[in-house]
Amino acid sequence: MPAAYATSINSNTDSINITWETCFSDPLLTALIDTALNNNFDVLSMLQRVEAARAEILFAKGRMLPTVDAGISAGVIRLGEYSADWAGNEGSQYVNGEMMTQRIPDYYLGFSASWEADIWGKLKNQKKAAYSRYLSSVEGSNWVVTSLIAEISSIYYELLSLDNQLEIIRETIQIQENALEIVKIQKRTGTANELAVKQFEGQLLNTKNMERALYKEIISTENIINFLLGRFPQPIERSPALFSNEFPEGLAPGIPSTLLQRRPDIREAEFELMAAKADVASAKAAFLPSLNVTGDIGFNAFDPSYLIRTPESIAYGLLGGLTAPLINRSAIKAEFKQANAYQLDALYNYHKTILNGYVEVANEMVNLDNLDEMYAFKSEEVEALNQSIDISTRLFRTGRANYLEVLLAQQNALEAKLDLIDTRKQQYLALTKIYKALGGGWYK
Known part of the structure; x- marks a missing residue:
């Protein structure tokens, strides 16, 4: 100036x-x-x-910053008569001695997290x-x-x-x-x-x-x-x-x-x-x-009475990966x-x-x-x-x-x-x- x-x-x-x-x-x-x-x-x-x-x-x-979410879920899965999961588990017993059925309940209570490393x-x-x-x-x-x-x-x-x-x-x-x-x-x-x-x-x-x-x-x-x-x-x-x-x-x-x-x-x-x-x-x-890291930890069981037992019901997972755009x-x-x-x-x-x-x-x-x-x-x-x-x-x-x-x-x-x-x-x-x-x- x-x-x-x-x-x-x-x-x-x-x-x-x-x-x-x-x-x-x-x-x-x-x-x-x-x-x-x-x-x-x-x-x-x-x-x-x-x-x-x-x-x-x-x-x-x-x-x-990482994002952390709390969640609770309940669901049921019916295995097919000729599916690999049922064919391989038919006649099996749960941990409480009950016989496994084709309808399997699933309950989850825990935390999930995700983070993109900058x-x-x-x-x-x-x-x-x-x-x-x-x-x-x-x-x-x-x-x-x-x-x-x-x-x-x-x-x-x-x-x-x-x-x-x-x-x-x-x-x-x-x-x-x-x-x-x-x-x-x-x-x-x-x-x-x-x-x-x-x-x-x-x-x-x-x-x-x-x-x-x-x-x-x-x-x-x-x-x-x-x-x-x-x-x-x-x-x-x-x-x-x-x-x-x-x-x-x-x-x-x-x-x-x-x-x-x-x-x-x-x-x-x-x-x-x-x-x-x-x-x-x-x-x-x-x-x-970009590097993305995801993970979760919580309680997972087929019966609500077993959901919060430790360490038997504790489940966790961790995944990290690099992704890059190549095409388009x-x-x-x-x-x-x-x-x-x-x-x-x-x-x-x-x-x-x-x-x-x-x-x-x-x-x-x-x-x-x-x-x-x-x-x-x-x-x-x-x-x-x-x-x-x-x-x-x-x-x-x-x-x-x-x-x-x-x-x-x-x-x-x-x-x-x-x-x-x-x-x-x-x-x-x-x-x-x-x-x-x-x-x-x-x-x-």
């Missing part, structure tokens, strides 16, 4: 230990995030997938793959948490932006209503005409329509946050005055190589690559002979080729995830730089246009400016104020994006 990011922000300071509580200092926002981490359905579902991956480790570990590491690699996928699922859940925190923060700042826009719209409505009253008075005194009145009325109605549209958008945005918090629609407690505060200092990106350790999606891809590598080794071992190995070959293909796919995905992480950080750092300057310029523009409203209104009252100049001043000021709020919103959105791009938020 490159040694540093192409940005004017100092990247020598590392923010690897940043947490979402320190990054997002608004207590109302942190309360929403905390609720979402406990109730969000995506997070809850991801935690269950982690538990499923943990169970896969236990399954793979269990396959490496001489080529096939089972060991299956365990490695399961463990790597478990770690991958953990990192995946961390990435879900990070993405959720960033999404809630972004929508929260969007909501604050709408609140501030609504406040500006209402202030503008008050200004336009005052201007309308002035022009009505001037019409009655003969210094203005009906056209001017209608122009001011049209502008006022358009602004009121913007107010209603903003109110509708605020309700929809609140409902999106409620959904992410796993609850039914309700008002979202928030502090619109946050936009008036000084913008917080941005996060220092550190050196690019730290992304390998702190971005959960990169670590997730890394563990998937490790799992794919273990799958290839396991598939390769399937071509080699197409299924094993196909599994091996599939494992190889998945490994290359995991490798490419790992490289792509690393590149994506670097690009995201680099883009957002440049974006923060530009937005700081844009906000400063836009603030000066708003200040100038606010003064233009006062100047044009005074000139209009004295007849030295026409109503179109007043309308234009009001419209330009409104647009500039809304643009200023939007720029502040973009700054906060860039903050949440750089926070996510740096991989923070999943640790507490």
Whole structure:
């Protein structure tokens, strides 16, 4: 990876230990995030997938150990009249002196065991793959948490932006209503005409329509946050005055190589690559002979009264053998080729995830730089246009400016104020994006 990011922000300071509580200092926002981490359905579902991956480790570990089963059985065998067993035993006696019959009962009580010796590491690699996928699922859940925190923060700042826009719209409505009253008075005194009145009325109605549209958008945005918090629609407690505060200092990106350790999606891809590598080794071992050992020990008798007598009723057996595929190995070959293909796919995905992480950080750092300057310029523009409203209104009252100049001043000021709020919103959105791009938020 490159040694540093192409940005004017100092990247020598590392923010690897940043947490979402320190990054997002608004207590109302942190309360929403905390609720979402406990109730969000995506997070809850991801935690269950982690538990499923943990169970896969236990399954793979269990396959490496012998299996021991306890059993009890009872049955009867009827020997054929001309079978070798009956022909050779007809007229024989049991140990208790009874004559042997063609119907021979059989009772068994004991244990059986089987074990595959992992001489080529096939089972060991299956365990490695399961463990790597478990770690991958953990990192995946961390990435879900990070993405959720960033999404809630972004929508929260969007909501604050709408609140501030609504406040500006209402202030503008008050200004336009005052201007309308002035022009009505001037019409009655003969210094203005009906056209001017209608122009001011049209502008006022358009602004009121913007107010209603903003109110509708605020309700929809609140409902999106409620959904992410796993609850039914309700008002979202928030502090619109946050936009008036000084913008917080941005996060220092550190050196690019730290992304390998702190971005959960990169670590997730890394563990998937490790799992794919273990799958290839396991598939390769399937071509080699496997050693299987089976055995059993227990009590076996023709009569239940003799079943637990020792050592006469004790029976046992032990068998070990090597088996290797010789003919029709197409299924094993196909599994091996599939494992190889998945490994290359995991490798490419790992490289792509690393590149994506670097690009995201680099883009957002440049974006923060530009937005700081844009906000400063836009603030000066708003200040100038606010003064233009006062100047044009005074000139209009004295007849030295026409109503179109007043309308234009009001419209330009409104647009500039809304643009200023939007720029502040973009700054906060860039903050949440750089926070996510740096991989923070999943640790507490």
